[in-house]
Amino acid sequence: MMKTSYTQNRSPRLFRIILPMVLALTVGTASAADFIRIKSSSIGGSWYAGGAALAKLITDNYPEFIGVNVASPGLDNETIKRMARHEAELGFLTGPGSYNAFHGKGPTWTEGQDIKAMFGLWPGVINAIVMADSPYKTLSDLKGASVATYVVGDVNGEQVLELLKAHGVTEDNTNFFRIAKSDASRMFIDKRVDAIVYYFGYGHGNLKEISSARDIRFLPPDQAAVETFLAENPFYYLGDFGEEFGVPNAKQLIGPYLLAARGDLPEETVYKVTKVWYENLDWLREVLPNNIKYMNTKDPTAGVPIPLHPGAERYFREVGLIK
Numbered sequence: 001m002m003k004t005s006y007t008q009n010r011s012p013r014l015f016r017i018i019l020p021m022v023l024a025l026t027v028g029t030a031s032a033a034d035f036i037r038i039k040s041s042s043i044g045g046s047w048y049a050g051g052a053a054l055a056k057l058i059t060d061n062y063p064e065f066i067g068v069n070v071a072s073p074g075l076d077n078e079t080i081k082r083m084a085r086h087e088a089e090l091g092f093l094t095g096p097g098s099y100n101a102f103h104g105k106g107p108t109w110t111e112g113q114d115i116k117a118m119f120g121l122w123p124g125v126i127n128a129i130v131m132a133d134s135p136y137k138t139l140s141d142l143k144g145a146s147v148a149t150y151v152v153g154d155v156n157g158e159q160v161l162e163l164l165k166a167h168g169v170t171e172d173n174t175n176f177f178r179i180a181k182s183d184a185s186r187m188f189i190d191k192r193v194d195a196i197v198y199y200f201g202y203g204h205g206n207l208k209e210i211s212s213a214r215d216i217r218f219l220p221p222d223q224a225a226v227e228t229f230l231a232e233n234p235f236y237y238l239g240d241f242g243e244e245f246g247v248p249n250a251k252q253l254i255g256p257y258l259l260a261a262r263g264d265l266p267e268e269t270v271y272k273v274t275k276v277w278y279e280n281l282d283w284l285r286e287v288l289p290n291n292i293k294y295m296n297t298k299d300p301t302a303g304v305p306i307p308l309h310p311g312a313e314r315y316f317r318e319v320g321l322i323k
Contacts, residue, residue: 036273037068039079039088042182044205046291047092047257050121053287054090054259057276065272073180075154076101077108083262084113090273091115094124094199095235095256097155099305108153114263116309118274119300119316121257122291125201125241126160128252130194132215139221140167145194148177148184159233160197163253167225182206189213201254202244203290211245218242218250226253235305244290256303263309270311278315 036058040051048071055067070088072078076097082088093115099105104112130136136145142164150157157178161171177184177193184196185206200207210216218241221229230236235256240249259277261270277284278297285292296302300316308316316322 034064034066035068036065036090036269037070037088039070039072039082039091041071041092042073042180043071044182044209046122046201046203046288049203049288050092050259050291053284054273054277057280057283058273061276062272065269075151075156077153077155080113080115083115083260086262089262089265089269090118091260092121093258093260094156095258095303095305096159096233098258098260099235100155102306108155115260115306116263116270116312117301117304117306118259118261118270118309118312119277120296120302120304121259122202122294123254123303124199124257125239126156126163126197126236126253126255127200127207127241128195128197128219128221129188129200129207129210129216130219131191132217134194134217136195136219138167139164139169139219140225142167142169142195142219143173144175146175146177146192148179148187148193148196149198150178151180152178156199162233163221163226163229164197166229167222185210195219199255201241202294203288207245211247216247218247218252220251221253235303256305258304258306260306261309261312265309265311267309267311267314270309271315272311274312274315278319 038051038054041047051069051071055069058065058067076093079088079091079093080101083091098115098117101109101113102115104110128139136142149160177187181198184193184198187193188196189210226238236253238251239254241252242249281292281297298321300321301308313322
């Protein structure tokens with residue numbers, strides 16, 4: 001079994017394992033085949049931490065590869081475009097983002113993108129956040145409020161708008177700020193917006209910052225209003241969320257996260273990356289304690305809406321996780 005380790009007197013915090021990112025600056029002076037660039041997210045997100053962990057696993061266990069965590073805002077479309085331009089080999093994606101790209105669904109995509117799934121990760125949670133003392137009780141109450149959500153063109157932002165529209169909250173009757181998640185978090189803490197609606201979820205750094213700075217609540221959807229949305233978007237389900245951050249649980253929309261690879265990556269490369277992740281789950285539980293415990297390690301295809309890469313499929317068949 002592959003192992004990665006750190007000395008007993010060193011903290012395993014992930015800022016200590018992101019050094020491979022620096023190597024991205026020298027990609028032009030070495031063979032690109034030696035680098036496995038992982039498009040994750042901005043600092044603070046669970047994808048960023050996951051990308052850093054995977055980069056370390058790759059670099060520590062395979063002398064022929066150097067893992068690079070490419071940290072920037074975790075927008076699905078940006079990630080997939082980087083993969084299409086061969087600026088990244090792997091990417092963290094949401095279910096809707098990967099599904100739309102693979103099938104070439106508009107408005108972003110006019111043709112299917114050559115991406116394949118490797119395995120499902122921990123789920124993501126679309127959190128609708130307000131101050132604890134606000135008058136808002138459900139998503140429908142946000143009509144007329146100031147609400148921050150994803151930048152224009154992001155698939156998850158469009159889904160948030162669809163969700164809110166099902167509750168009567170539209171761009172015609174509500175003041176939307178389409179900005180980056182980190183900026184929205186700061187605006188919310190400063191009380192410059194009434195609510196923010198983004199994928200935050202388990203272990204998210206921005207959500208920890210928000211819940212430490214302010215007393216907050218999560219707004220649940222209205223049952224009747226959300227039923228149509230769920231029927232049209234089968235990636236999601238409703239689940240309780242909040243206690244991890246010291247906030248009373250509320251029903252929130254939960255959807256899949258997954259790791260994807262370019263479809264043209266060699267089978268052997270994807271096989272090795274899949275193998276090193278699954279054979280180091282104990283270590284991953286230590287460095288990603290808020291995330292790996294929610295990962296369905298018994299069914300790597302759970303919630304994954306696009307086909308597996310042959311390299312990942314080969315590994316899972318070998319170990320008996322798929323037939």
